[in-house]
Amino acid sequence: PTQRDNTIAFLNILEDLTGWKFIKDKWLFDNFSVYRFKKGNIKPGNQRFNELVLKNPLSWAMTSTLAIEYTLEEPDKLP
Numbered sequence: 001p002t003q004r005d006n007t008i009a010f011l012n013i014l015e016d017l018t019g020w021k022f023i024k025d026k027w028l029f030d031n032f033s034v035y036r037f038k039k040g041n042i043k044p045g046n047q048r049f050n051e052l053v054l055k056n057p058l059s060w061a062m063t064s065t066l067a068i069e070y071t072l073e074e075p076d077k078l079p
Helices: 003-018 046-054
Strands: 038-042 059-064 067-072
Touching: 038 046, 046 067
Parallel strands: none
Antiparallel strands: 038 067, 059 067
């Protein structure tokens, strides 16, 4: 399947799970790029957090007292 096919399949899943109406004709699927990222989590702690910040995460969130989840621009980088 193409990236276009995968995107449409994903939007159909969202429609089924959320009740949101996916109207294919209102979407443009030409000339878009797909980027892959690496997700992970660490146990909170000063040293581990400092090491995470040095990796320049795209995003991070403290999801509980036991975990910080993060996203790195790996293996792809945004332009």
